[in-house]
Each structure stands twice: as structure tokens, then as C-alpha cells.
Amino acid sequence: IEEKNDKELHKLLDDFHYADIAEILDELNLEEAMYVIKLLDSETTSDILMEMDEDNREKVLKNLSAKEIAEEIEELDTDDAADIISELPEDRQQDVIAQIEDEDHKAEIRELLAYDEDTAGGLMAKELVKVYETWTVAGCMRRIRGQAKDVTRVHSIYVVDKQERLIGRLSLKDLITAKSDQKIAEIKNSNVDSVNVKDDAEDVIKVMQKYDLEAVPVVDDNQKLLGRITIDDIVDVMKEEADKDYQLAAGITGDVDSDDSIYQLTKARLPWLFLGLVGGVGAFLIMEGFQSAFSKYAVLFFFTPLIAAMAGNVGVQSSAIIVQGLANDDVKGSINSRLIKEMLLAALNGSILALFLFVFVWVTQGDVNTALAISTSLVVVIIVAGLIGTFVPLFLNKQGIDPAIATGPFITTSNDIFGILIYFWIAKLILGI
Amino acid sequence: IEEKNDKELHKLLDDFHYADIAEILDELNLEEAMYVIKLLDSETTSDILMEMDEDNREKVLKNLSAKEIAEEIEELDTDDAADIISELPEDRQQDVIAQIEDEDHKAEIRELLAYDEDTAGGLMAKELVKVYETWTVAGCMRRIRGQAKDVTRVHSIYVVDKQERLIGRLSLKDLITAKSDQKIAEIKNSNVDSVNVKDDAEDVIKVMQKYDLEAVPVVDDNQKLLGRITIDDIVDVMKEEADKDYQLAAGITGDVDSDDSIYQLTKARLPWLFLGLVGGVGAFLIMEGFQSAFSKYAVLFFFTPLIAAMAGNVGVQSSAIIVQGLANDDVKGSINSRLIKEMLLAALNGSILALFLFVFVWVTQGDVNTALAISTSLVVVIIVAGLIGTFVPLFLNKQGIDPAIATGPFITTSNDIFGILIYFWIAKLILGI
Structure with missing residues (x-):
């Protein structure tokens, strides 16, 4: 070609x-x-x-x-x-x-x-169709023909007063079905949702989604009409946000895609891997510290990957649910009731899993005490991991930090370390060392 | 109240x-x-x-x-x-x-x-404004006033022929700006995107997003106009898909939220935790199997959580990028070139991390061979983990299975086991046991 x-x-x-x-x-x-x-x-x-x-x-x-x-x-x-x-x-x-x-x-x-890019002002376009409340339907139709040329999709016609303040809206349908000598003020719908130019992009998404809006007018603090945001721009922002959160949960920062260069991908991935490395070194130090105490129970060390994996998995599950709940604004009630619920949930899941582990260890090692030590620790580790996974994103959110960074490697690594530490403490207690 | x-x-x-x-x-x-x-x-x-x-x-x-x-x-x-x-x-x-x-x-x-719920047919509404190509603009306006009453938002007016086949579209704007004695056939825009009633919901999303559509007409195999899908319904589906993928990556199946009952949450979370438990038992068996061989190098066992964590993290990173790329349709080129790229990336990241680990082990343990064995394994483990993370979702996708299930616990668990296995093999080789 x-x-x-x-x-x-x-x-x-x-x-x-x-x-x-x-x-x-x-x-x-x-x-x-x-x-x-x-x-x-x-x-x-x-x-x-x-x-x-x-x-x-x-x-x-x-x-x-x-x-x-x-x-x-x-x-x-x-x-x-x-x-x-x-x-x-x-x-x-x-x-x-x-x-x-x-x-x-x-x-x-x-x-x-x-x-700012991430505010309503950064998303809005200046193109819109605007009419004054004092116009008649016929005059309005005439002028709209002019204005509409610049506007790809009309959606709503916004009604403003003399001070350019937003006071209502009209659809083209309303206009077509109205009598031509009626005043705009008579047929306008005063019930118009709007967002402030300084609102967060995420809040704009929530408003548009909640009220099923296809376009929303943007006003300043004095209700003056500045622009409008259409749903197609919002769809793009939603997609970006979802992609970003998904990547964060997987330990990737910055918006990379699979076709980016190796350098860009390394920059996005290496820092999180380094965090994992530090966590691993931490786990090593803990295990080394307990080495002499457990010289008779070397088998305990072989369960550390299991304990670490379970702590990581539970932590990611609970933090993901909280992060998503926060993003959707449906995390209600106090932090305490959340933590109690997560504790019950973790205790239930942990007990079921611990039962299997108990039987496995007892059968293969032939020692009830070892089996008891390992499975009891598992329950406690799962509960603590669940609490950390719940508490950390809630805490970050309260501090005004994006809770999404709390899922993935961050939670996994901290839970690995806490999990292994708790595991050896409890084992020591139960085995009476 | x-x-x-x-x-x-x-x-x-x-x-x-x-x-x-x-x-x-x-x-x-x-x-x-x-x-x-x-x-x-x-x-x-x-x-x-x-x-x-x-x-x-x-x-x-x-x-x-x-x-x-x-x-x-x-x-x-x-x-x-x-x-x-x-x-x-x-x-x-x-x-x-x-x-x-x-x-x-x-x-x-x-x-x-x-x-079917997940097809264009399941998303569409029957409410739409439809005109025949033979009508005049004036006649059209009259009848639209009737039809539009049932339709919340007009978006586009669809033009059909006598057999009800979709042949074009009009906007209300076109209608208002046209002369009243023109025929619809003259002013219609024949360039109209449509989706088939049997199309997948995800494909409908892609079409609407790509072409920035706010409503899309739905037709059957004979181009007959059946209904239309509006963007607000698509926004809801997008949100659900994104939430589902996010949860899958965190090891949660089914669409649960933080306010669901403990029973529902357990059902969504426990199966994945059980997978982790099985993986942990696998890791235990591997370590036990190598126990006698490494009796002189007990320190090697203390690095298994590190190896397992790194294998898991790298696997989740690479699979997340592939899963997202597949969802966005931007994974191009052959599987082989993907795998080679991931291998290079993993080799680079792995080498950087291994260098730190080498120094740490050498300094703390005072043995170059041990340090060499552990850090070399780390590089190999990271490469293999990256390849598994890349290959598995691509493979699942080829088999027509949702690749999103490949992120999270599934990749983590399999990478844990492979990682630990490779680690001990290589260590054995290098230490000459």
C-alpha cells in the first residue's frame, strides 16, 4: 500500500x-x-x-x-x-x-x-448549548441551530439566567414538543444536577453513574456555567482508573501496557520486587533467629512457605474487598465493626483450613503436638493477616492516601513477615520450648 | 421519621x-x-x-x-x-x-x-425512535413527538426501510436543521454502526468505546432493527467486569462486596485459600525431600520464603499485564516473541535483585558458594516465574477460557512450587551435592 x-x-x-x-x-x-x-x-x-x-x-x-x-x-x-x-x-x-x-x-x-487534570475542570469541554431563560421557544430554536453546529452531541440544553448562572435544563425533545411562543423559563426543568469545577474526577464519575447522566454541567462556586462533561470522556477515565488499580494490586506502578519497552516495564515492576526481596530477607532473619530454638523440630521450617502464602493470600483478599468497597462508596459502619467481621470470617476460614493441615501433619509426622502447634498458628496467622488487610486500606483512606496501593505486594510482604513471626512464637509456646 | x-x-x-x-x-x-x-x-x-x-x-x-x-x-x-x-x-x-x-x-x-444475559440482546431495550426512509421531515417530526414519549433519551433516530432493516441514522439536530419538505432518505447518514443481537457484551463495550458511541442499534442477521443499547447500561457492565477481574486477581470468586454475609464471603474466598494450602503442603514435601541432601546447608531453607515470594510476585506482575492486554485487545505479535521479551525483562530484573541478594548472603554467611547458589537460583526462578505468568493466560485465552482466573492465587501457588523446586535443584548443582 x-x-x-x-x-x-x-x-x-x-x-x-x-x-x-x-x-x-x-x-x-x-x-x-x-x-x-x-x-x-x-x-x-x-x-x-x-x-x-x-x-x-x-x-x-x-x-x-x-x-x-x-x-x-x-x-x-x-x-x-x-x-x-x-x-x-x-x-x-x-x-x-x-x-x-x-x-x-x-x-x-x-x-x-x-x-488540574484530575478534576471536573480538567475533564470538561467548553462546547455546550446554552439558552437564556427569557428567550421564547421559537427564538431558542433559531439560535440553537447556530450553537449546535460546534457541538458534536447536544444531550441537554442548559438554561442560564442573566448572570450566566445555571438554573435549569431542557432536552431537544422538550423543545420540539413545546409551543413556539412559550418562554424557556416556563418549560425548563429546574432539577439539574451539576458538579463543581474543582470536584475530583472520581467524584464526577460517581455522580454520573449514580444518576445515570450522559452529560453533566460544570459550574463554579457561584453556580456560573463553565462547561460540561460527557459520558464518553468518563468512560475513558473509568477504564484508566480500573486498569491502574488492577496493576497496583499486581505490583505494577504507572500505566504500562504489554507493548511498552523493557526499560519502562522494569521501572514499573522492579520497585515492588525489591520490596519483596526485603521482605524475604526479613523472613530469613526471623527463621535464622529461631534456628537454635527449633533444632529438634526442623520440620517446622518446612511449613514457613505455607504460612507465608496463606498470610499473603488472606491479606490480599481482605484488602481487595475493602479497597473496592471504598472505591464504590459502600463501606458503611465503623472500622471496629469491620474488623470484628473480618476476624470472624478469618477465624472461620482459618479453622476449616487448619483442620486439614492438622490431619496432614499428624498423619505424616505422627506427632500431635507438632500438628497442634502448626495448625493453631495457621488460624492465628490468618486472623492477623485478615485484620492487617482490612485495617491498612481503611487507615490509608482516612489519611487521604489512595488505599489501592495497599493491595498486592505491600500487604503480601508485610503479612509474610508478621505471619512467620507469629508462627514461630506460637509454635514455641505450644511446644513449650 | x-x-x-x-x-x-x-x-x-x-x-x-x-x-x-x-x-x-x-x-x-x-x-x-x-x-x-x-x-x-x-x-x-x-x-x-x-x-x-x-x-x-x-x-x-x-x-x-x-x-x-x-x-x-x-x-x-x-x-x-x-x-x-x-x-x-x-x-x-x-x-x-x-x-x-x-x-x-x-x-x-x-x-x-x-x-442470553451476556449478549447484546440481553443488554438492549426495545425503546427507540424509528423512522421510515420514505417519510418527510415534517411528517417525521409529528410522529417522533409520539414515539419519543416512551423513550427516556433520544440519542439517535434510526432510519429503516420497508422491511424494517436498519439503513441509516439521524440526530434530532439534523432533523431540526433540515427543511421540512425534505425526504428522510435525502438527509439520513448511511454510516451507522450496529451490533448483532448475538454479540458478546464485552464486544459491544469494545465497539462503543472505540467509536465513542452513546447508543448503538442492535440488529439480527438480516440487518433488521431489534433494539438499541445505551451507554449508561454499558457503564454498569464495564464496572461489573472491572470489579470481577479485580476480585479474581485477589483470589475472590463471584461478585461479593464487603457488606455480604460471612457465609457468602467464605464461599467466595475459601476455595482459593484451599488452593494456597495445597501449594504450601507441596512446598513442605519438596523441602522435606531435600532435607538430607542439604543437612550441611540448613541456611538454604531459610531463603525459601524469599524465593517463593519473588516467584509469586513476578508471576502476578507478568500475568496481570497479559490479562489486561488481552482484555484491551492490544496484545499483538506471536506468543514466542512475548515469551522472549518477558524472559529478557525477567533476566534484567532478576539480575539486579540477585546482585543485592548475593552481597547480603556473602556478607552474612561468609561463603561465596552459598551466596552464588542462592542468587543464581533467584535469577532462574524469576525468569521461569515470568514465563509461566506470561504463558498461562495466553494459553487459557487460546483455549477460550477467561485468562483473568490465571492471575492471583493460581499463578502464585504454582510459581511457589516451581520456584522452590528449581531453587533446590540449582543450589544442589552449584554446591555440588
Whole structure:
């Protein structure tokens, strides 16, 4: 295809959706991708750029002049435009903004760039359809035809008063079914949900999900209408959050995917492995410390991997449930009642498992005391691991730290060490050493 | 509040959004909740029911007669109605359907109940706005006013031919901006994405996300328009999928949350813990088997928790990346090149970690050979763990099994055993025993 027969290629690509072209470009090398991009008009390429993989987009943008980027950006909605610009290095950002011809668009993008990425302000677009309460339905229809041209999807029409404060909303349906001489104030729905421009992205997701909203208006502290957030942007953020939490639980930081370079993957994975190494060294030191005491019971040492694994597994289970509950806002009641419930649960699970272990050790080792020591420790270790797994994310959350970091290697490693320590203490007690 | 002063309560609840009332009802006991539900009209309560926690909804429905449930259901969109009915026990389903008065609604709900929950058919609603290509814009506007009454959000207007086959779409905006004597066929957009009624829910999510759709029409094999799926339903499915995968990775099966009963939580957690127990017993047997060979090197046994932990951590990291890549459809290239990349990555990470371990063992134990044996094994164990973590999900995926079950306890346990086995083999080799 890449043999420069532009016409053929053009024809071929015209039939594709921009998301599909983006996927194809992600597969091509940079030179080929640049060739295709220069071939297409800026309306199509701006959409393609938005859909491309972030790393590839960065490379393509590096190869475009500030003027060319500005042209792409003029075609995009303000939220997407601001996202692309914020990915550029500081000095290029100013160059590109300076090249944007449409002054309104320029001012709006500047405004959006000022908001923090993880807030409602960072997610919103300036494009929306706005009407004043004093307009009539007929006048409104006329003006909406103008405004709607810039807005990809209308969703709701927002009603504002003279001070640009949000006081209601309308659907296109309401407008079509109303009489043409009615005033907007008469037919508006005053019951309009909105989010504050400073709200956290996660809170915006919760509001939109809870009330099944497809678009939500963003206001400032004075109720002044600033922009709106649409559900498709929220879907992307949700996906990112879910991916991030999943990776954190697996001991991977930063948003990497399987096609990233070995260096990037190492940076994301090695720190957590190092934590595991430190934990392992800790376990070694504990075992060495108990060596002389247990010289007669060498068999106890062979159960440490079992104890450590169970402590780790239980800890990850309980922390995962708490982390998820916190994310979904459905962890109710006091920390104490949580801990008591987890303790009962762990005691139940632990006892069932300990029973099997008791029989196994008794049969293979022929010593009731050893079997009793090991299985009793298992119950206690599981209870403590469950409590740590429950308490740590709740505590982090209270401190305003993302509890998601508490799952995975962090809980596993600390539970390994506590588990082994408890195991030897209890064994010592029961065996009377 | 519950002192039977109905009027006060009524006034109070009128100001709340149904999603908020649902949240309040979830907190009340059954008797109180029933009292509030009977107080409100069926339009509000049907929305409240949809937003309630599944377990609580089940209890409330048990306390309503088939007639009352049918009344609630008449107020709901077909997709929500079908969802609620499918939650009822088999025999009640028929009773409730028989009580629905609107014959069209009844037939539509019956149709939806026939589709598998996890397919496009199971997600779609019958409510949509449909126009024939032969209509004029003016005629279309008239009829849409009628159709749109039943449809909460219009999104797109679907254009069909005489055989009810989907041939295009229109937005309300297109309709408003068109001249009133134009034919629909002239202004329609023929470029309409659709999904097949038998498509997997996950594929529907991918299509809607990729093309940023807010609603997608559902057709059968003959392109006949059957229904449509809106983004708010997709958001709920996405959330469920993400929660499920997160829990699977933590060793929890079934969709439990932190407020579920101890019995439910045990059922979700115990099987995975049992797997860990079996793994631990396996580790014990391996260590016991090597006991006599390593009688002079007891210190080696103290490093097994470290080896097991590292094998588990690396395995979870690599499998998580693959599982996520598979879910996002961005795992490209052959299995072999994946495995080679993971091997290089693991070798790099492993060498760095092994270097630290080597120094630690050498300094504390004062024996180069022991240090060499332990650190060399660590590198090999990490490489093997990385390969297992990469290979297993890819293999499961090829077999059509959900690769998500491969993360968490499954990988950890198998890597623990393989890791410890490899560790002792290599140590034996290097120490020349």
C-alpha cells in the first residue's frame, strides 16, 4: 500500500472510521504514519490523533510543526484540544497556542489548561448549548441551530439566567414538543444536577453513574456555567482508573501496557520486587533467629512457605474487598465493626483450613503436638493477616492516601513477615520450648 | 421519621432523586423500606427499585404481589423490566408477566427474556425512535413527538426501510436543521454502526468505546432493527467486569462486596485459600525431600520464603499485564516473541535483585558458594516465574477460557512450587551435592 499511489490510498482510507485508521497507524512505523497523516485533511487527522496510542501520538506530534498542530487542534473540541496540548513539552505548548487562529477557541483552551487534570475542570469541554431563560421557544430554536453546529452531541440544553448562572435544563425533545411562543423559563426543568469545577474526577464519575447522566454541567462556586462533561470522556477515565488499580494490586506502578519497552516495564515492576526481596530477607532473619530454638523440630521450617502464602493470600483478599468497597462508596459502619467481621470470617476460614493441615501433619509426622502447634498458628496467622488487610486500606483512606496501593505486594510482604513471626512464637509456646 | 406521619415523609422524599431514596432504603430494615415503597407512586418506586442493591431488591420483591410487581414493571423501560423479571424465581416470572396489562410491553419483555444475559440482546431495550426512509421531515417530526414519549433519551433516530432493516441514522439536530419538505432518505447518514443481537457484551463495550458511541442499534442477521443499547447500561457492565477481574486477581470468586454475609464471603474466598494450602503442603514435601541432601546447608531453607515470594510476585506482575492486554485487545505479535521479551525483562530484573541478594548472603554467611547458589537460583526462578505468568493466560485465552482466573492465587501457588523446586535443584548443582 505504501508505494505512493496516493489516490488508491485515499480512496481506501475514506471508507474507514477514524478509530480504525488510528489502529492501522499504530501498527505502521513513524515514517509511514506521517505519510498517511499528511495525506489526509486536518478534520480527519485530528480525530485520528485523539484515538492513537499516547506514545505513538507523541512521536507524530514531534514531527509536526507548531502551525500544523494548531491546525489539527482547531478541529477538535476544547477538551480534546487541551488534552493534546498538555501532552506537549512546556515550550512547544506556547508556540502551538500562539498559532491557533480562532481567538475564542484559544482563550477556551487556555482556560482548560489551567485546571488540574484530575478534576471536573480538567475533564470538561467548553462546547455546550446554552439558552437564556427569557428567550421564547421559537427564538431558542433559531439560535440553537447556530450553537449546535460546534457541538458534536447536544444531550441537554442548559438554561442560564442573566448572570450566566445555571438554573435549569431542557432536552431537544422538550423543545420540539413545546409551543413556539412559550418562554424557556416556563418549560425548563429546574432539577439539574451539576458538579463543581474543582470536584475530583472520581467524584464526577460517581455522580454520573449514580444518576445515570450522559452529560453533566460544570459550574463554579457561584453556580456560573463553565462547561460540561460527557459520558464518553468518563468512560475513558473509568477504564484508566480500573486498569491502574488492577496493576497496583499486581505490583505494577504507572500505566504500562504489554507493548511498552523493557526499560519502562522494569521501572514499573522492579520497585515492588525489591520490596519483596526485603521482605524475604526479613523472613530469613526471623527463621535464622529461631534456628537454635527449633533444632529438634526442623520440620517446622518446612511449613514457613505455607504460612507465608496463606498470610499473603488472606491479606490480599481482605484488602481487595475493602479497597473496592471504598472505591464504590459502600463501606458503611465503623472500622471496629469491620474488623470484628473480618476476624470472624478469618477465624472461620482459618479453622476449616487448619483442620486439614492438622490431619496432614499428624498423619505424616505422627506427632500431635507438632500438628497442634502448626495448625493453631495457621488460624492465628490468618486472623492477623485478615485484620492487617482490612485495617491498612481503611487507615490509608482516612489519611487521604489512595488505599489501592495497599493491595498486592505491600500487604503480601508485610503479612509474610508478621505471619512467620507469629508462627514461630506460637509454635514455641505450644511446644513449650 | 418512621412514625407514620405520611404527609411529612412524602414531602421530604419528593425532594430527593430516586437514586438517593434507593440509597436510604438500602439502609432501612425491610419493614421500613416496604412502608416507604407502598407510600410512593409506582413511577417513582420503579426507578428506586432499579437503583437498589440487588439483595435488598430481591427481599422487597418477595413482599410484593405479582400484580404490584407488574405495575412497577409497566413503568420501566423494557431492558430494566426484563432485568427485574429475570431476577425472580421461575414460577413467579410467569405470574408477573401475565399481570402486565400493556400487550406490546408484555411481548417485548418476553422477547428480551429469551436472550442470553451476556449478549447484546440481553443488554438492549426495545425503546427507540424509528423512522421510515420514505417519510418527510415534517411528517417525521409529528410522529417522533409520539414515539419519543416512551423513550427516556433520544440519542439517535434510526432510519429503516420497508422491511424494517436498519439503513441509516439521524440526530434530532439534523432533523431540526433540515427543511421540512425534505425526504428522510435525502438527509439520513448511511454510516451507522450496529451490533448483532448475538454479540458478546464485552464486544459491544469494545465497539462503543472505540467509536465513542452513546447508543448503538442492535440488529439480527438480516440487518433488521431489534433494539438499541445505551451507554449508561454499558457503564454498569464495564464496572461489573472491572470489579470481577479485580476480585479474581485477589483470589475472590463471584461478585461479593464487603457488606455480604460471612457465609457468602467464605464461599467466595475459601476455595482459593484451599488452593494456597495445597501449594504450601507441596512446598513442605519438596523441602522435606531435600532435607538430607542439604543437612550441611540448613541456611538454604531459610531463603525459601524469599524465593517463593519473588516467584509469586513476578508471576502476578507478568500475568496481570497479559490479562489486561488481552482484555484491551492490544496484545499483538506471536506468543514466542512475548515469551522472549518477558524472559529478557525477567533476566534484567532478576539480575539486579540477585546482585543485592548475593552481597547480603556473602556478607552474612561468609561463603561465596552459598551466596552464588542462592542468587543464581533467584535469577532462574524469576525468569521461569515470568514465563509461566506470561504463558498461562495466553494459553487459557487460546483455549477460550477467561485468562483473568490465571492471575492471583493460581499463578502464585504454582510459581511457589516451581520456584522452590528449581531453587533446590540449582543450589544442589552449584554446591555440588
